Amino acid sequence: MNDILRKQFLMHVGQTSPSPMMIEVARAEGTFFYTPEGKRYFDLVAGVSVNNVGHGNRKVIEAVQRQAADYMHIMVYGEMIERPQVEYARRIAALLPGGLDSVYFVNSGAEAVEGALKLAKRHTRRTEMISMRRAYHGSTHGAMSMMGAPEGEEWKAAFRPLLPDVRAIDYNSFEQLGLITERTACVLCEPVQGEAGVRLPAPGYLQALRKRCDEVGAMLIFDEIQTGLGRTGEMFACLKYGVAPDIICLAKAFGGGMPLGGFVARHEVMSDLTTDPALGHITTFGGHPVSCAAALAALDYLVDNRIVEDVERKGALFEKLVSQCRGVEEVRRSGLLMAVELGSSEKLYRIMSLFARRGIMSDWFLYCDTAFRISPPLTIADEEIAECCSIIESCLDDL
Numbered sequence: 001m002n003d004i005l006r007k008q009f010l011m012h013v014g015q016t017s018p019s020p021m022m023i024e025v026a027r028a029e030g031t032f033f034y035t036p037e038g039k040r041y042f043d044l045v046a047g048v049s050v051n052n053v054g055h056g057n058r059k060v061i062e063a064v065q066r067q068a069a070d071y072m073h074i075m076v077y078g079e080m081i082e083r084p085q086v087e088y089a090r091r092i093a094a095l096l097p098g099g100l101d102s103v104y105f106v107n108s109g110a111e112a113v114e115g116a117l118k119l120a121k122r123h124t125r126r127t128e129m130i131s132m133r134r135a136y137h138g139s140t141h142g143a144m145s146m147m148g149a150p151e152g153e154e155w156k157a158a159f160r161p162l163l164p165d166v167r168a169i170d171y172n173s174f175e176q177l178g179l180i181t182e183r184t185a186c187v188l189c190e191p192v193q194g195e196a197g198v199r200l201p202a203p204g205y206l207q208a209l210r211k212r213c214d215e216v217g218a219m220l221i222f223d224e225i226q227t228g229l230g231r232t233g234e235m236f237a238c239l240k241y242g243v244a245p246d247i248i249c250l251a252k253a254f255g256g257g258m259p260l261g262g263f264v265a266r267h268e269v270m271s272d273l274t275t276d277p278a279l280g281h282i283t284t285f286g287g288h289p290v291s292c293a294a295a296l297a298a299l300d301y302l303v304d305n306r307i308v309e310d311v312e313r314k315g316a317l318f319e320k321l322v323s324q325c326r327g328v329e330e331v332r333r334s335g336l337l338m339a340v341e342l343g344s345s346e347k348l349y350r351i352m353s354l355f356a357r358r359g360i361m362s363d364w365f366l367y368c369d370t371a372f373r374i375s376p377p378l379t380i381a382d383e384e385i386a387e388c389c390s391i392i393e394s395c396l397d398d399l
């Protein structure tokens with residue numbers, strides 16, 4: 001363990017919490033990453049649903065190297081024709097439902113959410129924006145405004161004033177859909193709530209939400225930043241649940257391991273950002289050619305190797321093995337996005353340190369500190385699932 005590096009990390013790298021994990025990474029491959037001492041970790045977080053195609057994917061590495069050698073940044077986003085960007089946008093559009101055919105590329109999830117909110121306000125000429133309680137959409141002022149109260153309050157309070165005219169409704173409450181009205185520009189919703197601890201939509205809820213938005217002319221925005229690119233067992237959760245949004249936000253796995261975000265709408269909606277005012281959203285690095293090249297290679301990898309088709313089966317295998325373990329109260333799951341409920345935060349903190357010692361990287365959720373996360377690379381092999389579950393079992397036995 002390199003003590004000097006640890007001290008420099010704490011001193012010079014801006015910190016986000018008083019207790020970072022502090023595991024030094026030397027390399028990563030497939031489902032695992034390794035410390036300089038050679039300790040292996042099962043990666044059950046995958047960078048929070050980023051590394052869907054596995055660490056060190058050769059196709060992605062080659063695409064990055066090729067594109068970096070051809071050209072990197074030339075000009076701010078939207079001015080030049082860059083083949084990786086055009087090709088990726090075309091491919092994503094072909095996979096999405098509801099005529100969502102225009103991709104605005106940005107850098108991150110929060111920026112995708114910012115762009116989508118601005119587009120909805122610009123398109124509807126309305127101001128009210130509705131979010132879901134226990135939603136997480138990012139940490140910038142606009143995205144943070146949409147962290148549904150009251151749970152989001154812990155993060156929001158110190159940064160007020162935030163965006164005005166924002167209200168939160170309960171995810172899965174059919175009654176509260178009536179709060180969406182002709183004043184509402186948009187409703188922002190994760191089809192499966194991630195940081196709430198993997199909460200699935202109640203049967204018919206997303207359909208009812210779609211219907212209510214249509215009745216009052218509000219735009220429905222899906223945040224698929226965590227669920228997109230195969231995580232739930234379909235390429236996008238909106239396909240799994242059969243509801244097409246007006247705008248979809250993508251990031252995380254969208255970049256194939258590189259920083260990339262996007263919000264996607266129908267072409268005639270998206271073109272609102274080009275007039276009145278022109279340059280309705282500006283980003284320098286959005287859709288960086290190296291990120292788009294990596295993303296394209298990752299998408300090809302998912303499709304060519306039929307990775308997404310196998311996600312539900314792998315998720316079910318994980319669920320079966322984990323739910324037999326001592327102390328597991330519930331498993332909430334959509335594909336390979338899983339929360340294993342232990343019912344107590346004290347147990348969760350203890351299991352986390354056992355996991356770390358025995359080579360498992362997991363995490364809790366922003367709004368749920370009683371469950372641990374299982375969202376590994378989608379490429380995880382059956383034998384790896386079995387081995388990982390036996391380590392999880394031994395940790396739970398020793399709790």
Ligand SMILES: Cc1ncc(COP(=O)(O)O)c(C=O)c1O
Binds near residue numbers: 111137138195224251
């Ligand atoms: C559902 C969801 N939306 C948005 C974000 C924000 O993405 P980023 O951290 O890239 O800004 C996250 C990040 O965890 C997320 O899980």
